[in-house]
Amino acid sequence: MIHVRNVVKRYGTTTVVDRVSFSVARGETLVLLGTSGSGKTTTLKMLNRLIEPDDGQISLDGIDVQQQDAPNLRRRIGYVIQDGGLFPHYTVAEAIATVPTLLGWETDAIRARTHELIDKLQLPASVLTRYPANLSGGQRQRVGVARALAARPPVVLMDEPFGALDPFTRKHVRRELFSLSELQETTVVLVTHDVTEARELADRIALMDGGRIVQIGTPEELMSKPVNEFVRDFLEV
Numbered sequence: 321m322i323h324v325r326n327v328v329k330r331y332g333t334t335t336v337v338d339r340v341s342f343s344v345a346r347g348e349t350l351v352l353l354g355t356s357g358s359g360k361t362t363t364l365k366m367l368n369r370l371i372e373p374d375d376g377q378i379s380l381d382g383i384d385v386q387q388q389d390a391p392n393l394r395r396r397i398g399y400v401i402q403d404g405g406l407f408p409h410y411t412v413a414e415a416i417a418t419v420p421t422l423l424g425w426e427t428d429a430i431r432a433r434t435h436e437l438i439d440k441l442q443l444p445a446s447v448l449t450r451y452p453a454n455l456s457g458g459q460r461q462r463v464g465v466a467r468a469l470a471a472r473p474p475v476v477l478m479d480e481p482f483g484a485l486d487p488f489t490r491k492h493v494r495r496e497l498f499s500l501s502e503l504q505e506t507t508v509v510l511v512t513h514d515v516t517e518a519r520e521l522a523d524r525i526a527l528m529d530g531g532r533i534v535q536i537g538t539p540e541e542l543m544s545k546p547v548n549e550f551v552r553d554f555l556e557v
């Protein structure tokens with residue numbers, strides 16, 4: 321599904337992503353885990369071309385992302401960021417409708433999909449006319465996910481999606497969202513610095529440090545066979 325080969329990103333003389341390679345299978349959730357500044361967000365943003373790599377290849381379904389028109393590519397890749405990443409002047413209904421509208425969906429189909437999503441995400445219909453400022457943090461996050469899933473993209477990227485929530489809400493919202501069959505069937509790449517979150521959500525974890533992937537594998541593999549002290553310390557095993 322997603323293939324990343326020897327990708328490099330430099331700012332001036334500093335290499336912030338250094339020959340990173342990984343693949344993500346269809347329906348898999350890969351978590352990019354690591355300390356602040358390890359290159360997780362930069363790696364994620366190269367997948368949907370918000371950042372262009374200096375070297376290496378990234379392909380989606382066998383097609384090099386560089387050969388695809390960036391706005392079109394982004395319509396096929398859902399993107400969820402901290403606090404939902406919602407525009408303040410869009411109501412919830414408008415936010416969820418954004419990509420389906422760009423893709424030319426009929427109004428009825430958009431309305432049906434919007435109601436289906438708020439139902440699945442256990443949001444009351446009354447939120448549809450509200451603006452993000454009038455939602456709780458947990459609701460904003462659910463709406464952010466609804467917006468990302470609206471056009472049924474094959475891939476969803478998430479950057480610290482639960483980072484703005486208090487620890488209790490965070491655990492609750494992530495369990496609820498990741499139990500959605502729709503999200504389970506989608507290929508997800510998620511960035512976090514939270515080990516518990518990574519262990520709970522990941523099919524595989526790529527642990528990053530200094531712009532490189534130190535170890536990649538299932539949570540159990542990293543826990544039982546850490547390749548070095550850094551992995552052992554980070555995962556506290």
Ligand SMILES: Nc1ncnc2c1ncn2[C@@H]1O[C@H](COP(=O)(O)OP(=O)(O)OP(=O)(O)O)[C@@H](O)[C@H]1O
Nearest residue numbers: 331336354355356357358359360361362363511513
């Ligand atoms: N536009 C930029 N210009 C210069 N340096 C940058 C730029 N964007 C990111 N960096 C640097 O690249 C490194 C990696 O940043 P990145 O945001 O990918 O890390 P991260 O692992 O996602 O960290 P965090 O969890 O804090 O977001 C950092 O040292 C950062 O300061």
